Amino acid sequence: MSDNKSTQDLLVVDQIQTYIGQFHILEGVSLKVPKESITVMLGRNGAGKTTTLKSILGLTPPQEGRVIFDGTEIQGKRAFNIANLGIGYVPENRAIFRALTVMENLKLAERKRGDLNRKADFIFNLFPDLKRLYKLPGNHLSGGQQQMLAVARALVPDNKLLLIDEPSEGLAPILIQQMMEAIRTLSTTTTVLLVEQNFIMASQLAQRYYIIDDGKSVREGKMSDLVKDEKLIHRYLGASIKSIKR
């Protein structure tokens, strides 16, 4: 790897292998996420996309391989240490804290005192709804509102990288549109690694793609090339192809 390249890639995942209990979930995933871009991971359900995100963050630490973030090796470090280097995580199930209000959910994500005050305007510009819901407890939010809060929570501290897992899952089409706009706006200032089942959304947002299949990264390339390659889409993404045609 040349020096020039390593400065361009914010995150390099090199052949990681992850076990969860007895199960060998990741059998060699490699990724490179260039700075200030959107990279998407595609693949069937159970292919290991979510586990890849969790392995990067140290929630399910990889047993083999290397993860390099911003020039530091982070594999095997504890999750809170890794997050504090500047990685935000928006999990698949949103994981909004139900007992906390919207404000407290955001406040909890602060790494330095006053993070929320600094970022409030930016967040409320992206998701105006949250301002209205500020004092409401998390369990009173709808699915879409929870998703917005989950993304907003990752924006409170100064994160260099956002790991976003299925932001469109279970959202109404109009909300998907809003979420896409939001993520596009984000990517101008930070780097995004996205997992997305909705191929339309993925193809419109991302510049680069990786296909994960059976716990391995099998293909990579420019998104614009993948859109033309129906065979490849059919082979690895299967059912997803219908959503393109529709």
Add this chain to the structure above:
Amino acid sequence: MKPNLKKALIISTVALLLIALVGGGWRYLGTKTFVRTTLSGLTLGSLFFMVAAGLTLIFGLMDVLNFAHGAMFMLGGYIGWQTYTNPTFIFGLAPSFFAFATGVLILPAIKSYLINLTIGEKLQKAIPRIAYVLATLLALIAFLKLNILDLADTAMVAITTTATSNPLMELSAQEPLSVYWFRPLLLLISGLLVAVALAKPGDKTEFAPKENILPKLILPVFMLVATIIFVFVRESAPQAILLMDGTWRFFLSLLLAIGFGFIFGAVIEITLIRPLYVRSFFIVLLTLGLSFVIREVVQLLWDPLAYQMVRPPLFNQPGKAANLWDWFQNHNSTLDIFGVTFPSYRLFIIALGILMFIFITILMNKSRLGMIIRAGVQDPEMVEALGINVRQVFTFVFAIGVALAALGGIGAAPFIPIQPLMGDQFQMQGFITVVIGGMGSYIGAFIGAFILGMARAFGDYFALKFSLSPAIAEASTVIIMIIVLTIRPSGLFGKKE
């Protein structure tokens, strides 16, 4: 149905039921009996809450059922009582404690240097072990010559201390400084070794940036100063404290019990419980075993006797106060409430329970720690993903839980006999309280505790009146638990699974 409407309906039903119960009970029993029984119920409920509060906090966040909670309650009682009657014990051990703490607390300052060392894998595993063994050996050598039983023994006699006679001096002649100083020194080295072991030299799983270490040295230096001060005051301080006003001495012993509980809880969590979170069933066995160990150590130190702690002067003046204001001026031992003569110390217990509840409410709702706890109850993994060291929060919550238990122990000590089993019945009731209130809910624990207290008090009254076995009153709490669980399997304030 709208959740708000449902809530209002439930609250109004409960309120009506309560009014019916109170009104019916009042008419049926007459004012005096009713008030007396209610007040004992409140006292008991308050004691139950002191145990249940820590239990439910710890269970809610970490799913740990702490079977040693009653033993920690008891230990708090002993430590507080020992401070109150004879601080020699505390001051004899304080320099050693502070010296050890100085060593251990140097950890944050040296961690970044040790972690970044490049050490072979074998040596990496061996260093902490060697350090622990050496630390233990040094600590053993340090305590070899200390007659700890002597320090604990004088407790009963110390009550007679006056400005002119000092029975402490004759009872336990202290070692001269020339002999004494080596003990803190050995423990300082032992603490340093433990710090090295805890830092895990060469271990790369944590980041420890090499930042300015000066602020991290403040605490160890403070501890070192404390060590030196306590070495010199170890003989004069106990008498000075015994000559203090008894009420202040009592509050001092409350504070000391809290501090002791906090440190004890933190040490237990870090050393014993932390390695077992992945096998949660073992934690039950561990805490159960720990409760036996604590009890045996207490029996060794203080003999398997029951002691009665003298009530602090604030609650011990002869005569009966006509009302609360009167008591406030005269500090009488009893108080007139609706024509009932009631010990004023019991009112203090009730107040202490309510104060604890207020403290927990503020902690949970107004502090960042409370926010982290409420979030961590639901999803500790996500809290960690936000960049919060959940392991540290676990330690802190366990320490707070044990500190609350220890405070409960010394709070209860002037009211119940101090003996090695004093925590056990409260632990049982504490578990029932937590189950009734809903695992992890401190509001549920508060309300559950008072329901149980009332059940016990009124059960005792009726058992006596109809000459039934007093076992009925004891069974009543379990019966309430069964009823509550049939209607709401997750407890009154528990989250539905």
